[in-house]
């Protein structure tokens with residue numbers, strides 16, 4: 267007769283080991299380096315997207331401003347997903363004031379982001395998390 271105590275302890279150990287480990291969104295996006303490369307590609311996609319590139323192309327005319335904009339977006343994404351970066355940019359409504367962004371433009375920007383995450387082989391669960399977070403910020407960036 268097997269030692270039931272031992273067997274159940276063994277099973278418990280297996281269950282405990284298979285318990286899902288909470289990995290931060292920051293880590294699932296590849297940490298600082300992953301996020302940096304994802305943001306570079308998102309911005310590139312926006313520059314090539316005819317629905318929204320009219321607001322991004324002018325930023326390139328001031329290379330210093332363009333670089334600081336990209337740095338701010340990297341900081342924003344890192345700080346907001348569990349990384350230890352500090353966001354040094356403007357608050358979202360101030361950053362988007364005067365752009366008068368429409369829902370159509372918002373959706374098109376989100377499409378670029380999801381497409382870029384797929385290109386970087388980010389898993390579906392992580393893309394869902396990103397979509398939810400992005401959608402929740404809609405009111406802070408459109409119609410301003």
Ligand code: HEM
Pocket residue numbers: 318321322325334335338339342354355356357358361362365367371372373375400401403404407
């Ligand atoms: C949830 C969606 C969005 C988030 C989280 C977001 C986030 C940001 C962040 C963090 C910055 C940097 C601000 C700074 O440098 O101080 C920024 C800048 C900017 N965003 Fe967004 N953004 C979103 C949607 C959009 C959309 C839909 C558009 C237009 C189609 C847009 C256009 C811009 C532009 C043009 C800038 C540069 C502003 C400037 O430097 O003058 N953003 N955004």
